[in-house]
Amino acid sequence: MVNPIALYYPHIHVRDDTWLKYAALYWPRMGRLRPRDYPLLDSVVSARLHAAGWLLDIEPPQWAWPQVGQPFLELINDHAQALRDRFGVDRIDTWGVPAAEAGFGYAGGVRSAGGRDDAAARGEVTWLNPRFGFVHASKIGPEVVAAAVDAGLAVTGPGRGGTWVGMHPELAHVYTCALTERVATEDHLQPVTDQEQPHTALSGWTLDRLVHLLVDRPVAHDEGPRPHPDLLDSFVFMAFATVVPANLDTVPVEKIIEIRSTFGAELDAFRTYAAEQVQEFAAIEDVRDLAVRREYLRLEVDRTVTTRLNGLRERLRSVGLESVYALANVKSVALPPLAALAAETAGVPAALTAPAALAACVVSAPVQWRRQRRAAIEESPVSYLFRLEREVSPTKLIDRLRKVWPA
Incomplete structure (x- = not known):
């Protein structure tokens, strides 16, 4: 049996170093969807695992654009007004918690290996509203970006490593999950995450499911069943907890x-x-x-x-x-x-x-x-x-x- 390589989502930078150490103790390798020109601001742990060849950079594949983008194009064409009512960028002040605080924001919570975490080090620009969820333009087909902007569901602008697409955090998250699922399926990878997610990358992202989640106004997350973590991930982490100390964060990455x-x-x-x-x-x-x-x-x-x-x-x-x-x-x-x-x-x-x-x-x-x-x-x-x-x-x-x- 081939041991699958993990695929980290929904971000490029891993947010939790302790989780990353657990992952490195189990998975043979872990990839992440990193645009070619995207400059890294990895933590010390991520940088060391990247240099050791365990953390891999996978360029977002262009073949995924039509496969993932088609249902989103149909969704926008058929339900533009309903989507605008919930996710229109002109309603950004009603979106609630800033995306960066919810874990979906642009470079939120990332600290470089050198320890700097200021706006200049991150290369941020003033148009990046913290309420947006962001997806790098290299991960979305140009047709989908154009349709989303025309429908009032997204804006675009320059940022670190190229063009970014800003949208409601839930739209950004659903698209990222759909992309991750498609790449993982085609490349035989196992999606893994250190984030508590409202959706997962193994949810079967069909047009019908997109309509159900984004148009039909489903039951609020706290009233309905939440997606469970992957069973294998849960089993492994619980098994590790029987022997690995709670202070794994103090164990040097070189030891891992x-x-x-x-x-x-x-x-x-x-x-x-x-x-x-x-x-x-x-x-x-x-x-x-x-x-x-x-x-x-x-x-x-x-x-x-x-x-x-x-x-x-x-x-x-x-x-x-x-x-x-x-x-x-x-x-x-x-x-x-x-x-x-x-x-x-x-x-x-x-x-x-x-x-x-x-x-x-x-x-x-x-x-x-x-x-x-x-x-x-x-x-x-x-x-x-x-x-x-x-x-x-x-x-x-x-x-x-x-x-x-x-x-």
Whole structure:
């Protein structure tokens, strides 16, 4: 099974660095739709992952214009007045929360790798009203832009990296989702996002759906069912939460890159395992209430991940190694009979503290212990999570033991 490359949306710049680290720990690569001449103002984390070849730039494909644009052209031609009543640019003062605050604005919340976040650094110009949602003109066919401007639904103007199209944030978001869905489908990519979205890039963006959402005035978002995050994404992130510390934002991005490089085989095995598990309980995708869906998912993570991790730790204990968390908090250790025998064989004085005895036993551990340990890790489909647990939650004691008892 080919592991899919992720496709980030709805922006060019990733807004959440911690989310980006999680994504880099799982996805083989992640692309973003970046216009050719668009100058980057990446965060330090994004810039480092981009330089490492993990974060990819995908130029918005021109073949997508007619496929995505046709239903929008039909929508504008058939329902121009209804659209103007809700989204006309002459009604911009009634649109409510500025798009930048809602996460749909032009360069909102982006800080450059150098740390500057002022208007001059971003290259913004005065016409960019913060209530607009923006889409770079290279992502929209010229026919759609012209029709939207003629209908009073959009304006255009210069900005960083070329021409931008400003419109109601919901129009901008729906178009971006439709474009992402089409590119992802044709290029076998997996849409992913760090934003809480009113719509998703996997919603089947047909003309009928556009009419339903943008013309028929559907039930308000807070009164109807909200789109759920992708099931695989949710499963993976919840599984990671069992081993990755809450302060992942403090883990250097270089460490994330090192983990990917060192444990690539285990990562591939875990991706395959995660995809298989999600297929088995795909029925919960249809659960309407997000809180209920989350509980079902938590039960599946406990069954398919936590149980296996505990089994792996127990198997490792049986060959003389305490679990990572037990070692991280060790104050006194009652050596099991096997370890006690090894300590005696190694000539460790009985007066030594238990942790010292344990460390001494590790130094002289029989070769077969190390082989059994490697085999246990390699055979487990969740061994990658075990590696993460060790690598992103290190302690001095664990580091010492790791040096004398390599995996």
